[in-house]
Amino acid sequence: MELNDHFDTESLTMLKEVMEEEFGELIDLFVADGEDRLPKMRTALETKDAANLMGMAHSFKGASGNVCAAPLSALNMQVEEGIRGVPETSVDWPRLADLLKQVEDEFSAVKQVISQHL
Amino acid sequence: MAAIRILIADDNQVDRKILGRILQKQGNEVIEAVNGEEAVRLFHECKPEIVLLDVMMPVMDGKQAALQIKQVAGEEMVPVIFLTSLTDAYGLADCLESGGDDFLNKPYNPVVLEAKVHSFYRMREMHQTLQRQRDEIAIHNEHLMHEQEAAKAVFDNVAHQGCLSADNIRYLVSPLAVFNGDVLLAARQPSGAMNLLLGDFTGHGLPAAIGAMPLAEIFYGMTAKGFGVRDIIREVNSKLKTILPVGFFCCAVMVEMNFERKSASVWMGGVPDCYLFRKGSGELEVMTSNHLPLGVLGDGKFVDSLQEFNLEIGDRFLLWSDGILEARNPAGDMFGNERLHDVITQAADADRIFHDIKHAVDAFQGRAERDDDITLAEIAMVEPPQVEALARSQIQAAKSGPMDWSFSYELGPQSLGNFNPLPLVMHLLMEVPGLKSMSGQLYTVLAEMFSNAFEHGVLGLDSKLKSTPDGFMEYYQQRQQRIDALDDGFVRIRMNHEGNGLEGRLTVHFEDSGAGFDHVAMLNRRKAELADVGDQQYSGRGIPLMNQICESVEYMGKGNQVRAVIHWPQEQE
Numbered sequence: 001m002e003l004n005d006h007f008d009t010e011s012l013t014m015l016k017e018v019m020e021e022e023f024g025e026l027i028d029l030f031v032a033d034g035e036d037r038l039p040k041m042r043t044a045l046e047t048k049d050a051a052n053l054m055g056m057a058h059s060f061k062g063a064s065g066n067v068c069a070a071p072l073s074a075l076n077m078q079v080e081e082g083i084r085g086v087p088e089t090s091v092d093w094p095r096l097a098d099l100l101k102q103v104e105d106e107f108s109a110v111k112q113v114i115s116q117h118l
Numbered sequence: 119m120a121a122i123r124i125l126i127a128d129d130n131q132v133d134r135k136i137l138g139r140i141l142q143k144q145g146n147e148v149i150e151a152v153n154g155e156e157a158v159r160l161f162h163e164c165k166p167e168i169v170l171l172d173v174m175m176p177v178m179d180g181k182q183a184a185l186q187i188k189q190v191a192g193e194e195m196v197p198v199i200f201l202t203s204l205t206d207a208y209g210l211a212d213c214l215e216s217g218g219d220d221f222l223n224k225p226y227n228p229v230v231l232e233a234k235v236h237s238f239y240r241m242r243e244m245h246q247t248l249q250r251q252r253d254e255i256a257i258h259n260e261h262l263m264h265e266q267e268a269a270k271a272v273f274d275n276v277a278h279q280g281c282l283s284a285d286n287i288r289y290l291v292s293p294l295a296v297f298n299g300d301v302l303l304a305a306r307q308p309s310g311a312m313n314l315l316l317g318d319f320t321g322h323g324l325p326a327a328i329g330a331m332p333l334a335e336i337f338y339g340m341t342a343k344g345f346g347v348r349d350i351i352r353e354v355n356s357k358l359k360t361i362l363p364v365g366f367f368c369c370a371v372m373v374e375m376n377f378e379r380k381s382a383s384v385w386m387g388g389v390p391d392c393y394l395f396r397k398g399s400g401e402l403e404v405m406t407s408n409h410l411p412l413g414v415l416g417d418g419k420f421v422d423s424l425q426e427f428n429l430e431i432g433d434r435f436l437l438w439s440d441g442i443l444e445a446r447n448p449a450g451d452m453f454g455n456e457r458l459h460d461v462i463t464q465a466a467d468a469d470r471i472f473h474d475i476k477h478a479v480d481a482f483q484g485r486a487e488r489d490d491d492i493t494l495a496e497i498a499m500v501e502p503p504q505v506e507a508l509a510r511s512q513i514q515a516a517k518s519g520p521m522d523w524s525f526s527y528e529l530g531p532q533s534l535g536n537f538n539p540l541p542l543v544m545h546l547l548m549e550v551p552g553l554k555s556m557s558g559q560l561y562t563v564l565a566e567m568f569s570n571a572f573e574h575g576v577l578g579l580d581s582k583l584k585s586t587p588d589g590f591m592e593y594y595q596q597r598q599q600r601i602d603a604l605d606d607g608f609v610r611i612r613m614n615h616e617g618n619g620l621e622g623r624l625t626v627h628f629e630d631s632g633a634g635f636d637h638v639a640m641l642n643r644r645k646a647e648l649a650d651v652g653d654q655q656y657s658g659r660g661i662p663l664m665n666q667i668c669e670s671v672e673y674m675g676k677g678n679q680v681r682a683v684i685h686w687p688q689e690q691e
C-alpha cells in the first residue's frame with residue numbers, strides 16, 4: 001500500500017514540520033477518534049438518525065482533511081452532503097450505506113498505511 | 119511582536135490540536151475550548167485578543183458563541199474568525215450576521231493563518247488607537263467647552279449689555295457669538311448721544327474672541343468719558359493692531375447717534391454694505407465700507423474719516439456682519455444681498471423691517487444646519503432722552519472734592535485738528551461731586567461751546583449749511599478741508615470754580631481766534647422773535663438746553679468770546 005494513495009504527502013510533510021515531536025501523538029489521536037466515531041456513525045445510519053450522522057461526517061471530514069488524509073475527507077464530505085439540505089423523507093439511505101462502507105474501508109486502509117509508514 | 123492571546127474553539131480535538139500547535143509555533147498564546155459555551159466562559163476569564171471558532175459544535179455552536187462574545191466585548195474590537203471548509207459555503211452569511219469578521223479554511227495553511235492573525239491584530243490595534251484618540255478628543259472638547267464658558271463669563275462681565283436694551287435698538291446676536299468672532303456693543307455718552315459698534319473678528323473660537331475683550335473695554339470706557347466714534351475707533355484700531363497677530367483683524371461698523379442734533383456719524387471698515395432707511399421717504403441709502411478693517415493699519419496710516427448723516431425721527435440704520443449674507447438654505451445657496459434688499463424694500467412699514475429680515479433668514483435657512491453666526495442690529499433716530507432729573511438728595515452734603523480752582527487750557531492748530539479736549543476737561547469737572555451728578559448736561563454745554571468756538575470761530579464754517587441734506591454733506595467736507603489746511607488759530611478754555619461743598623458755581627469761558635459775530639444784533643433779533651412768537655420757536659440753531667442749564671450765557675468782545683455760568687445744585691423743574 002502506498003502512502004500517496006491515501007494521503008496528500010506534500011501537506012503531510014508540512015504538518016510533520018509544524019507538529020514536530022507531537023506528530024505521533026496527533027496521529028494516534030486521529031486514529032483513536034476515528035475508531036470511536038465510526039461505530040457511532042454506523043449506529044446513526046441503522047437508526048436513520050440523519051442529523052447525527054451528518055454532524056459526525058462533518059467533523060470527521062475536517063479532522064481527516066487536517067491530517068492530510070484527502071480521500072477519507074472527500075468521502076466524509078459526500079456523506080455530509082447526502083444529508084445536508086435534503087428533506088428527511090427523501091434521504092437516499094442505500095446510497096449513504098454504500099458511502100459509509102467506503103469510509104470504513106478507507107479508514108482501515110489509512111490505519112494500515114499509518115502503521116507501515118508513519 | 120508580543121504574543122497575541124488567541125482563543126480557539128473546536129469540538130474536534132485533532133483539528134484543535136493542529137490549530138493550537140500552528141498558532142503556538144508562530145509565537146502566540148493559545149487558549150483552547152471544546153465548544154461554544156466554554157469559549158464564552160474562557161473569553162470572560164482570559165480576555166483573548168482574537169477568537170477562532172468552529173461553526174458546528176455541540177452544546178453551543180460557533181454562531182451563538184460569536185454573538186455572545188461580541189456582546190461582551192462591546193466597544194472593544196475582538197476579531198472573530200470562523201473555521202470552515204472551502205466546501206462549507208452554506209451558512210456563511212449567518213456567520214457574518216452573528217458578528218464574524220472572516221473565515222479560515224480547513225485544512226489549515228500556516229502561512230495564511232499567520233497572515234490573517236497578524237492583519238486582524240493590527241486592525242484591532244488601530245481600532246484601539248482610534249478609540250483612545252476619540253476619547254482624548256472628547257475630553258479635549260469638553261475641556262474646550264469649559265474654557266469657552268469661563269471665557270464667555272469674563273467677556274460678559276466686560277461686554278455687559280450696555281444700552282442694547284434701549285427702545286431705539288433692535289438686535290439679533292447668538293449667545294456664543296463672541297466665539298464666532300461677532301461683537302455688538304452699545305452705550306450712551308454722558309451727553310445722551312449713543313455709540314453702537316458691530317464687529318466681526320476673523321476666525322472662530324478663542325482666537326476670534328480674545329480681541330473682543332480689549333475692544334469692549336475701550337468702547338465702554340471711552341464712551342462713558344464722552345468720546346465719540348472718531349476717537350474710539352482710532353483707539354480700538356491702535357490697540358488691535360498692537361495685540362492681534364498678523365492676519366487677524368476686525369471688520370466693524372460704528373455709529374454715533376446724536377439725538378439733540380438729529381445727526382449720526384458712521385465709520386465702516388470691511389463690513390458688507392449696510393443701509394440707512396429714511397422713514398419719511400421710504401428711501402434706502404446704501405452705506406459702503408470705505409476703510410480697511412480695524413487692526414490692519416498702524417496708527418499713522420489709519421484713517422478715521424466719518425460718513426455724516428442728518429436724520430429725522432424714525433430713520434434707522436440696518437447693520438450686519440457677513441453672517442447674514444452667507445446664511446445657507448438646505449440646498450447650500452447663500453441668502454445674499456439681493457434677498458436682503460428685497461425684504462427691506464418690501465417691508466410694510468419701517469418698524470417691520472427688522473422683524474421681516476429675521477423671519478426671512480429663518481425661513482430661508484429652513485432646517486439646514488444653523489451656523490448661528492448671524493449678527494444684526496437696527497438703531498433708530500428718536501427724540502433726545504429726558505435729561506435726568508436731579509434729586510437734591512443725591513448731592514453729597516459733605517465738603518468733599520475740590521471747590522476752589524481754576525485753569526486755562528489753550529489748544530493750537532495742530533491739537534485742534536487731532537484732539538478732542540472735552541473728555542479731559544470732563545474728567546476734571548467730575549472730581550466735584552456736585553457736578554458729577556449733572557455730567558450729561560455739562561457735557562452737552564461744553565460740547566456746544568467747543569464746537570461753536572472751533573467750527574464757527576476757528577474754522578469759520580457757516581452753521582446755516584447744515585439745515586439741508588446737501589449742505590450737511592458740504593458742511594462736513596468743508597470742515598475736513600479746513601482742518602487739513604489749518605496752520606494757525608486757537609481755542610482757549612478757562613474755567614473757574616468756587617463753592618462751599620453744599621453749592622457751587624462753575625464759570626466756563628471760551629475764546630477763539632475767529633472773527634466773532636455781531637452778538638448785540640443777534641440778541642436784539644432774538645428779543646424781537648421772542649416778543650413775536652413766544653418761547654417755542656426759539657430753537658433755530660440755538661441750544662435751548664444751554665439756557666436751561668446755565669444761569670447765564672453771555673457773548674463778549676467782538677463775539678469770539680462766550681461765558682457761561684452754571685450753578686449747582688440745579689433747581690428741580
